[in-house]
Amino acid sequence: MSRIPFSPITINWTLTFRCNFNCRHCYSRPEKAPELPTEQVKEIMAKVAKYKVPFINYGGGEPLLRSDLFELTGYAAALGFNVSMNTNGFLMTEEKAALAKESGFKTVGVSIDSTRPEAHDDFRNTKGSHNKAVSAAKFLKDKGVRLTISSVICRINYTEFEDLVRQARDLGAEQISLHNYKCAGMGFTNRDELDLSPAEWKEFYLKAIALREKVTDIRISMDDPITATIHKAPEQAIVKGSTCGKLSLNIRANGDVTPCGFIPVVIGNLLTDDLKDLWDNSKVLEKMRNKKPKEKCLTCKHYEDCLGGCTARAYATTGDFNSPDPHCWVAK
Amino acid sequence: MRNIRRNPDIIWREEEEAREEAVKAMERGDDASGEGTALLVESGMMHQLNLLGGEIWKLLDGIDEEALVDRLAEVFDVDRETLSRDVRDFLIDIDRRGWLVHE
Numbered sequence: 476m477s478r479i480p481f482s483p484i485t486i487n488w489t490l491t492f493r494c495n496f497n498c499r500h501c502y503s504r505p506e507k508a509p510e511l512p513t514e515q516v517k518e519i520m521a522k523v524a525k526y527k528v529p530f531i532n533y534g535g536g537e538p539l540l541r542s543d544l545f546e547l548t549g550y551a552a553a554l555g556f557n558v559s560m561n562t563n564g565f566l567m568t569e570e571k572a573a574l575a576k577e578s579g580f581k582t583v584g585v586s587i588d589s590t591r592p593e594a595h596d597d598f599r600n601t602k603g604s605h606n607k608a609v610s611a612a613k614f615l616k617d618k619g620v621r622l623t624i625s626s627v628i629c630r631i632n633y634t635e636f637e638d639l640v641r642q643a644r645d646l647g648a649e650q651i652s653l654h655n656y657k658c659a660g661m662g663f664t665n666r667d668e669l670d671l672s673p674a675e676w677k678e679f680y681l682k683a684i685a686l687r688e689k690v691t692d693i694r695i696s697m698d699d700p701i702t703a704t705i706h707k708a709p710e711q712a713i714v715k716g717s718t719c720g721k722l723s724l725n726i727r728a729n730g731d732v733t734p735c736g737f738i739p740v741v742i743g744n745l746l747t748d749d750l751k752d753l754w755d756n757s758k759v760l761e762k763m764r765n766k767k768p769k770e771k772c773l774t775c776k777h778y779e780d781c782l783g784g785c786t787a788r789a790y791a792t793t794g795d796f797n798s799p800d801p802h803c804w805v806a807k
Numbered sequence: 808m809r810n811i812r813r814n815p816d817i818i819w820r821e822e823e824e825a826r827e828e829a830v831k832a833m834e835r836g837d838d839a840s841g842e843g844t845a846l847l848v849e850s851g852m853m854h855q856l857n858l859l860g861g862e863i864w865k866l867l868d869g870i871d872e873e874a875l876v877d878r879l880a881e882v883f884d885v886d887r888e889t890l891s892r893d894v895r896d897f898l899i900d901i902d903r904r905g906w907l908v909h910e
Binding site for chain 2: 478480481484527529530557650694696712713722
C-alpha cells in the first residue's frame with residue numbers, strides 16, 4: 476500500500492502496568508502511570524471505535540489484574556472491536572476462561588518461553604509459572620477460546636524454538652508468535668545477558684523461516700522487519716519496516732498514546748486528544764514513517780525493504796529512530 | 808446460480824480516504840488499480856484490495872455473480888464482457904484463498 480491506512484489497524488493497550496510477575500526481559504516494569512477507571516477506558520474505546528479500528532490487544536502489565544477486564548472486553552466487543560490479550564496465565568482459572576469466551580475475546584495469547592519448566596520459571600522469575608501457563612492454555616481451549624502462544628526469543632530458547640512450536644501445537648494453539656527481544660525497560664538492563672548477537676539472530680531467523688514454510692498445522696508468526704534482508708514475503712507487505720505508527724499505536728494505562736509499547740515517546744492522550752488528529756499530524760509518527768538511512772544503512776541494498784529494521788530497538792539503543800537496528804547482521 | 812458471501816472469519820475495513828482518491832483518479836481517467844481501498848486480515852496476514860476488488864468485496868453479502876456484475880456496472884464505466892471477466896477472475900482468486908462462502 477502506497478499510503479498509511481486512515482487509522483490504526485491495531486491498538487495495543489496497556490490497561491495496567493501492574494504485574495504479578497517480574498520478568499527478566501519486561502519492557503514495562505520500570506513504567507509507572509496512573510490507571511484509568513472503567514468509565515474512562517470505555518470513553519476512550521468509544522472514541523477509538525469512531526475510526527473503525529478493527530483490533531484491540533491488551534498487553535501489559537498483566538491484564539487479568541484488572542477486575543473490570545471482562546466488563547471492558549464486553550463493551551469493546553459490542554463496539555465492534557476484535558479483542559485479544561497477552562497474559563502470563565498465572566491468574567487464569569476455568570471460571571475466568573469461561574468469562575473470556577463469554578465477554579467476547581477473539582483470541583488469548585499465553586506467554587510460554589521454554590518447554591523446560593525451570594527455564595521458563597527462571598526467565599519469568601516466578602516458580603510454578605510454566606505449569607500455570609500450560610493450565611491456562613488448557614482452560615482457554617476447553618472453553619472454546621482461540622489460543623495463541625507467545626514466546627520471547629532470547630538466549631534461553633533460541634536454539635529450542637522447534638520445541639516451542641511443538642509445545643504450542645500440542646496445546647492446541649492456532650499460532651505461536653516468536654517475538655524478537657526488545658531492548659526496552661528490563662530488556663535493556665538485561666540485554667547483555669539475554670539478547671543475541673546479530674549473527675545468532677540471523678541463524679535463528681533462517682531456521683525459523685524454513686520451519687514456518689514447512690509447517691501447516693500451526694501458524695508461526697515472526698514480526699521483525701530485519702527478516703526482509705533474508706526473506707522475500709510471498710505477497711507484498713502492506714507497509715515496509717516497522718509497523719508501529721504505520722499500522723498500530725499503543726495506549727498506556729493513563730490514556731497516553733505512544734507509537735509502540737517499546738517506544739516511550741508520548742504523542743498525546745486520548746482523554747483529551749483525537750485519535751485521527753494524532754494519527755495524521757503527529758511529528759513523531761511522521762518521523763517514524765519517513766525514516767532516513769544512517770551509517771551502514773546508507774549503502775545497504777536491503778534498506779528499501781527493511782527501512783532500517785526495528786525502530787524501537789534503534790531508538791532504545793541510540794535515541795535515534797534512524798539508526799540501524801542493533802540486531803542487523805548485514806555487514807557494513 | 809449460488810449466492811456468495813464473504814468468509815465471516817475475515818476481518819476487513821474499507822479505506823475511506825484511499826477509496827475517495829481512487830474514485831477521483833478513475834473519474835479523471837487515471838489508472839487507480841494500484842490503490843488499496845480495502846484492508847483484509849485473515850489468519851494474521853494482511854491483504855489489500857484495489858477499487859474493483861474492494862467494491863466487489865463489499866457487495867458479497869449473499870449475492871449471485873450476475874447480480875454482482877449488474878451492481879458493479881452502475882459504478883464502473885466498462886463494457887459488460889470485460890467487467891464480467893474481471894469479476895470472475897477476482898472471485899476465482901479469492902475463492903482459492905478461502906475467502907468466500909457459497910450458499
